[in-house]
Amino acid sequence: AQKITQTQPGMFVQEKEAVTLDCTYDTSDQSYGLFWYKQPSSGEMIFLIYQGSYDEQNATEGRYSLNFQKARKSANLVISASQLGDSAMYFCAMREGPGNYGQNFVFGPGTRLSVLP
Amino acid sequence: DTAVSQTPKYLVTQMGNDKSIKCEQNLGHDTMYWYKQDSKKFLKIMFSYNNKELIINETVPNRFSPKSPDKAHLNLHINSLELGDSAVYFCASSQGLGSYNEQFFGPGTRLTVL
Numbered sequence: 248a249q250k251i252t253q254t255q256p257g258m259f260v261q262e263k264e265a266v267t268l269d270c271t272y273d274t275s276d277q278s279y280g281l282f283w284y285k286q287p288s289s290g291e292m293i294f295l296i297y298q299g300s301y302d303e304q305n306a307t308e309g310r311y312s313l314n315f316q317k318a319r320k321s322a323n324l325v326i327s328a329s330q331l332g333d334s335a336m337y338f339c340a341m342r343e344g345p346g347n348y349g350q351n352f353v354f355g356p357g358t359r360l361s362v363l364p
Numbered sequence: 365d366t367a368v369s370q371t372p373k374y375l376v377t378q379m380g381n382d383k384s385i386k387c388e389q390n391l392g393h394d395t396m397y398w399y400k401q402d403s404k405k406f407l408k409i410m411f412s413y414n415n416k417e418l419i420i421n422e423t424v425p426n427r428f429s430p431k432s433p434d435k436a437h438l439n440l441h442i443n444s445l446e447l448g449d450s451a452v453y454f455c456a457s458s459q460g461l462g463s464y465n466e467q468f469f470g471p472g473t474r475l476t477v478l
Contacts, residue, residue: 276463278463279463280462280463280464280465280466282466282467284469286405290452290471290472290474291469291471291472292454292456292469292472293469294466294467294468294469297464297466299463299464300463336405338407342463342464342465343463352397352409352467353409354406354407354408356404356405356406357405357406
């Protein structure tokens with residue numbers, strides 16, 4: 248079964264507008280971490296933001312924020328004021344607690360974001 | 365200073381050959397990983413080492429053998445390369461295995477098997 252689902256294979260957004268990239272996850276663990284990574288066309292994987300399952304507040308990092316809805320098991324990434332340089336693949340990932348070595352760091356299929364001028 | 369480095373960046377080789385990809389991290393992390401990203405951009409973990417010990421060995425053909433000479437290095441050796449091995453291979457590291465430990469990725473090695 249898919250642990251991480253990203254239902255939007257591709258998204259378009261106008262420059263300077265906000266965009267939400269969806270991510271839902273599946274776990275029975277109480278302790279887990281959720282991560283978003285950006286992969287531009289150059290290929291490197293860039294860590295963006297982290298949300299812990301016990302964190303009560305939504306994580307924010309500059310223009311990135313994570314809309315964490317634990318009961319719905321969703322961890323959507325919100326990018327405010329999109330820039331052309333935000334065009335990239337975005338991956339949602341989950342890491343369950345250290346006791347689950349076999350489930351270490353699962354990635355979703357990714358969403359390709361294109362920012363239009 | 366590069367945190368996680370991989371060499372080579374590109375690797376083109378013939379079927380049946382043996383090749384190695386090297387990975388080094390200067391972050392002082394305890395845990396290192398190898399991932400394979402296929403042509404559809406799907407990322408899948410292959411191996412994980414913690415303090416030089418193998419922690420995760422996903423269903424990867426035994427032609428793939430990781431070697432960790434010390435905590436800062438995790439190399440990947442591939443025997444008898446096949447066409448299906450063509451992919452981008454990423455090395456990554458994290459401070460530990462906790463659910464809060466983000467991973468830092470190397471730049472990737474694009475392997476093309478002809």
